[in-house]
Amino acid sequence: MSKPDYKRILLKLSGEALMGDQAFGIDPDTVARMAEEVKAAKDTGLEICLVIGGGNIFRGMAGAAKGMDRAQADYMGMLATIMNALAMQNALEQLGVPTRVQSAIEMDKVCEPVIRRRAARHLEKGRIVIFAAGVGAPYFTTDSGAALRAAEMNCDALLKGTSVDGVYNADPKQDVGAIRYDTLSFDKVLQDNLKVMDASAVALCRDNDIPIVVFSIREQGNLAQILSGGGISTTVSN
Numbered sequence: 001m002s003k004p005d006y007k008r009i010l011l012k013l014s015g016e017a018l019m020g021d022q023a024f025g026i027d028p029d030t031v032a033r034m035a036e037e038v039k040a041a042k043d044t045g046l047e048i049c050l051v052i053g054g055g056n057i058f059r060g061m062a063g064a065a066k067g068m069d070r071a072q073a074d075y076m077g078m079l080a081t082i083m084n085a086l087a088m089q090n091a092l093e094q095l096g097v098p099t100r101v102q103s104a105i106e107m108d109k110v111c112e113p114v115i116r117r118r119a120a121r122h123l124e125k126g127r128i129v130i131f132a133a134g135v136g137a138p139y140f141t142t143d144s145g146a147a148l149r150a151a152e153m154n155c156d157a158l159l160k161g162t163s164v165d166g167v168y169n170a171d172p173k174q175d176v177g178a179i180r181y182d183t184l185s186f187d188k189v190l191q192d193n194l195k196v197m198d199a200s201a202v203a204l205c206r207d208n209d210i211p212i213v214v215f216s217i218r219e220q221g222n223l224a225q226i227l228s229g230g231g232i233s234t235t236v237s238n
């Protein structure tokens with residue numbers, strides 16, 4: 001595979017990527033390792049927008065399943081993403097990488113609000129911008145937040161780092177015969193209801209022609225390899 005021609009990417013990491021072997025929460029050693037992966041990607045010369053989920057702390061759907069009001073639970077999930085963003089900011093800055101956190105829920109004691117032009121300036125100055133609190137509204141997820149920020153920040157691709165090394169035709173954790181796709185179209189993902197991202201996030205990327213690259217963030221060095229044209233991943237595009 002040839003080296004992708006990216007100048008600016010959005011990297012989405014699930015909250016679970018920060019919990020390591022713990023069943024819950026933030027594991028500082030794991031966050032430090034993730035920060036090294038992100039730094040290695042940045043050192044290839046890219047501008048990087050980062051979105052981190054909150055599933056390691058709280059998901060609105062899980063609260064709703066136990067009887068909570070869904071919107072209230074979703075706001076708790078959004079707050080979880082801000083904690084993860086601050087943890088990642090800390091880890092990146094300990095590696096000497098300048099960052100800014102911008103949150104869709106304003107919290108001016110700890111981070112900036114989302115201001116597109118300011119975010120663009122940070123990127124131009126070589127800072128990583130971590131977008132927290134998803135789209136800032138309940139009934140969405142950070143996948144949709146990632147697709148939205150990728151579109152508004154004119155990113156060349158959305159890279160989704162998860163615990164699986166791509167998109168399969170069946171759940172690889174349940175079915176040993178599951179086959180990984182190298183490439184897929186957005187329409188097939190939506191028609192076959194393949195678990196890449198939420199349908200709203202996939203549709204936003206399709207409509208704005210932003211390819212989604214799904215890869216495992218657990219494999220050390222995989223992200224940097226993908227950025228130089230190798231590694232294991234699935235690319236979803238038009």
Ligand code: UDP
Binds near residue numbers: 075144
């Ligand atoms: N959330 C939300 N609106 C958003 C983004 C997130 O309501 O725009 C809430 C939602 O409850 C979600 C939780 O925050 O479950 C954590 O985000 P997500 O589930 O996307 O995290 P991930 O699975 O990537 O760790």
